[in-house]
Structure formats: C-alpha cells, structure tokens
Amino acid sequence: MTESRYEAGMNVRKEVLGSEHVERSLANTTDLDADFQRFITETAWGFLWARPDLDRRTRSLVTIAILAALGREELALHLHGSRNCGVDPHEVAEVLLHVGIYAGVPAANAAFALAKKEFPETATQDVKQAQEDV
Incomplete structure (x- = not known):
C-alpha cells in the first residue's frame, strides 16, 4: 500500500x-x-x-529567504528546522545578505536578529577578523 x-x-x-x-x-x-x-x-x-527536484537543504534555504523577505513569524521555526536539513548558519547568513539587497535592510535586520538567537554558537567567532576580511 x-x-x-x-x-x-x-x-x-x-x-x-x-x-x-x-x-x-x-x-x-x-x-x-x-x-x-x-x-x-x-x-x-x-x-x-x-x-x-530540490533537496531539503535547498528548500530550507529558499523558505528562509521567502519568510525573511516577507517578515513572517514562521521564520524562527524554519531557522530551527534548517539544522535538520543540513544547513550551516553561515549559509543562512549568505541568504539573509541577499534578502537585505533584494527585499530591504529592515527585513534582513529582523531576520538576522532571529538567526542570532537560533545559532548562538556563531557569537563566539572572531567578528573583527571577519570584518577585516571583507
């Protein structure tokens, strides 16, 4: 069956x-x-x-981009679920950078705030070095 x-x-x-x-x-x-x-x-x-035709990792990133761009509250849920799809927090950051350009800085700013809560392990990384590398 x-x-x-x-x-x-x-x-x-x-x-x-x-x-x-x-x-x-x-x-x-x-x-x-x-x-x-x-x-x-x-x-x-x-x-x-x-x-x-799209793997779950890709679908998760697409969903995050759409929810972030639209400012939907389900973004937090899908950020959490992205871990189960093999998404790396840095991939989320790249998607949210795209959101900032194509959907607006306020949408990306709100999404980054949620992402920082979901991925607290990223707070320990050397931010200064990352800024110098840009």
Whole structure:
C-alpha cells in the first residue's frame, strides 16, 4: 500500500521541523483549524517539500529567504528546522545578505536578529577578523 499524501507530509514535516513541534501543533488543533492543518500537511509538506527536484537543504534555504523577505513569524521555526536539513548558519547568513539587497535592510535586520538567537554558537567567532576580511 502506498503512503497517503497526508502520511508523507507528516513524515517530512516531522523530519524538518521536529516531532516535538509537530506533535505540539497537532495537540493545539481545534475544530476551527483542523482542515487548515490537514491542508498544510498534505500540500506544503506532502506535495511541495516531498518533490524530488530540490533537496531539503535547498528548500530550507529558499523558505528562509521567502519568510525573511516577507517578515513572517514562521521564520524562527524554519531557522530551527534548517539544522535538520543540513544547513550551516553561515549559509543562512549568505541568504539573509541577499534578502537585505533584494527585499530591504529592515527585513534582513529582523531576520538576522532571529538567526542570532537560533545559532548562538556563531557569537563566539572572531567578528573583527571577519570584518577585516571583507
């Protein structure tokens, strides 16, 4: 028996965002948003994220760029999930530099603030040397 789009979506969603987040989202689902939760699981995760032509790492970076450019609150969630997709914090920084040019400095500035919270390990690196290298 083949896996349904919903089942495939749940698997991808858990792999990217983490089982804990997905279980928490499901626990908070009500009659009001149950259809919406099913829709995003089947469509975003079971259809779009499950497509074979872009790997998850690339999809994660694209999603980060779009959410940062639009100033969406889900950016923090996808920054966290990017770790599960093999994204390096420095790749996120490169994407956010692009956001700064193509979507505006305020959008990138807000996104960098979230990224610094998600990737605190980058705070220990020699910032002065990085600035001199530019």
